[in-house]
Amino acid sequence: xxxxxxxxxxxxxxxxxxxxxxxxxxxxxxxxxxxxxxxxxxxxxxxxxxxxxxxxxxxxxxxxxxxxxxxxxxxxxxxxxxxxxxxxxxxxxxxxxxxxxxxxxxxxxxxxxxxxxxxxxxx
Amino acid sequence: xxxxxxxxxxxxxxxxxxxxxxxxxxxxxxxxxxxxxxxxxxxxxxxxxxxxxxxxxxxxxxxxxxxxxxxxxxxxxxxxxxxxxxxxxxxxxxxxxxxxxxxxxxxxxxxxxxxxxxxxxxxxxxxxxxxxxxxxxxxxxxxxxxxxxxxxxxxxxxxxxxxxxxxxxxxxxxxxxxxxxxxxxxxxxxxxxxxxxxxxxxxxxxxxxxxxxxxxxxxxxxxxxxxxxxxxxxxxxxxxxxxxxxxxxxxxxxxxxxxxxxxxxxxxxxxxxxxxxxxxxxxxxxxxxxxxxxxxxxxxxxxxxxxxxxxxxxxxxxxxxxxxxxxxxxxxxxxxxxxxxxxxxxxxxxxxxxxxxxxxxxxxxxxxxxxxxxxxxxxxxxxxxxxxxxxxxxxxxxxxxxxxxxxxxxxxxxx
Numbered sequence: 001x002x003x004x005x006x007x008x009x010x011x012x013x014x015x016x017x018x019x020x021x022x023x024x025x026x027x028x029x030x031x032x033x034x035x036x037x038x039x040x041x042x043x044x045x046x047x048x049x050x051x052x053x054x055x056x057x058x059x060x061x062x063x064x065x066x067x068x069x070x071x072x073x074x075x076x077x078x079x080x081x082x083x084x085x086x087x088x089x090x091x092x093x094x095x096x097x098x099x100x101x102x103x104x105x106x107x108x109x110x111x112x113x114x115x116x117x118x119x120x121x122x123x
Numbered sequence: 124x125x126x127x128x129x130x131x132x133x134x135x136x137x138x139x140x141x142x143x144x145x146x147x148x149x150x151x152x153x154x155x156x157x158x159x160x161x162x163x164x165x166x167x168x169x170x171x172x173x174x175x176x177x178x179x180x181x182x183x184x185x186x187x188x189x190x191x192x193x194x195x196x197x198x199x200x201x202x203x204x205x206x207x208x209x210x211x212x213x214x215x216x217x218x219x220x221x222x223x224x225x226x227x228x229x230x231x232x233x234x235x236x237x238x239x240x241x242x243x244x245x246x247x248x249x250x251x252x253x254x255x256x257x258x259x260x261x262x263x264x265x266x267x268x269x270x271x272x273x274x275x276x277x278x279x280x281x282x283x284x285x286x287x288x289x290x291x292x293x294x295x296x297x298x299x300x301x302x303x304x305x306x307x308x309x310x311x312x313x314x315x316x317x318x319x320x321x322x323x324x325x326x327x328x329x330x331x332x333x334x335x336x337x338x339x340x341x342x343x344x345x346x347x348x349x350x351x352x353x354x355x356x357x358x359x360x361x362x363x364x365x366x367x368x369x370x371x372x373x374x375x376x377x378x379x380x381x382x383x384x385x386x387x388x389x390x391x392x393x394x395x396x397x398x399x400x401x402x403x404x405x406x407x408x409x410x411x412x413x414x415x416x417x418x419x420x421x422x423x424x425x426x427x428x429x430x431x432x433x434x435x436x437x438x439x440x441x442x443x444x445x446x447x448x449x450x451x452x453x454x455x456x457x458x459x460x461x462x463x464x465x466x467x468x469x470x471x472x473x474x475x476x477x478x479x480x481x482x483x484x485x486x487x488x489x490x491x492x493x494x495x496x497x498x499x500x501x502x503x504x505x506x507x508x509x510x511x512x513x514x515x516x517x518x519x520x521x522x523x524x525x526x527x528x529x530x531x532x533x534x535x536x537x538x
Contacts, residue, residue: 001258028200036194040157041164088160089256090272095153112268 002044002113003093004084008077009106011051029101037085042096048081077106084113128170133179134163139254141183143226147289148184149191152251152279159183161190227252228343229289231336234278235304236287243278244307245314246271252339253332263329264314291345298350305354305410308336312358316365330365334358349401353410356397360417363390375522379426391421409444412437431461448479456489464493484513488523495530504530 015023030048037043055070071078083100087093090112097108138159145155145162162183176182192209199206233239234247245264249255257275261268281287292300315329337355344351367381376382398418401411416437423429438454451474459467471490480486491506504527511523 001256032197032200036197040160042160089250089258090268091250091257091275092156092160094272094276095156098153 003087004111005097006109007081007102009080010076014105042085044084046083052078128175130167137180143230144184145187147226148188158187158191162187228291235307237303238285239278243274246274247278248307308333349408350410352397353408353414356394357410357414359390359394360421363387375518412441435461464496468493484510
């Protein structure tokens, strides 16, 4: 079963609170955990994201494209990265999410992957 | 040179036992689950190349343990706790073979520990000892996977925080602790057997899992236990009727109307053998007596051949062990079969006057049935309506609605 772990955290708060050495440790732990997941066969793809101020929001209405600066919602915790995993079941996915180092600073949203139905005749 | 190796088949037969041992060795559910995955990953790599080890289970346990130590060592670079744990793990003795069978028992007892919330015991037992996925458990109980998942997480947190011991209880506590285990198994069975709501897909599997757990307990407990054997035989005898309980349309068929050729003879034989062994012992247990009642139905070649006098006698015994209104109701039904509907009804009215079962649909349905047999149509109709209002399971609703329709059609008397 595929699950995505969406890593939300308040980057300004976390990065202002941690010392440079602690930030470095967090980075090492995060890439180290990705490697663990690769070793255990759970990792499909892990990616960190640039900050929410780098986001552009795109909409198409009546055939017209419009863009605005992100982020979409004014919540403190923003999407900062994701890990797509293969897990046995939801509790296995929760266990894996609990090991993500940033879970100690932010919130991990675990969601099962939805399989979009395939329709005959689609290209 | 080597046979093709079916890792999935090994997973099905060994993963729960290996997990049970890894939980003891690593003293943590999550680290054990991680180690179990690692061990099977290593097996998938090595076995096709090197051949299947002579003792796959021992190989998996030892691989899982070493993988867990490896992980702790790698983590130890930035985690003091992990560093300590790694040292502690390495100092541990490797598992002794004879304690591995006990690990499955330990796992069942910790999943059904009285300190684990009752609603989580079922989910924990099904996931950890039966290997069901969270999503499968949720589907079987018509619950949201997120609800079941959180129940399991909270249960594991509680086990960790209270440091619940991973052990088979000492003899003086065994009976009390076993009671919680048996209740959990019977709830799993009943959810599969007499689904209280919704449709029946997947639920047969729950009944089969409960029987598997019952067999496991009988096989693993150091001394024969009458409660455990009683529950196992009760489940086997009830389960033997599963194919006859509903018709092609999924409607409920009462035991008197069932096609007895559809009953599972092997399960009946196993259940009756256990019952005979239990009835020969001096002390009788509630599950054992219930199993003896089920056996009376199972051995009757036809409904008319049912020994109702013996069944009433067994209910009298059961009342001494379990004086619940539900037992009294079942006894009243048996008395009606032995002495006629009038006598049965007066027994039932006595239960009704106590008010204990007014929200219990079977009281109204059983009473309605006797009133119908006595030709007291209006009272029967009111009782069926009361039963219908309390019934949410589709097949049971259709059954009661069918009886109500018969009451309205004057020319279709039933025996």
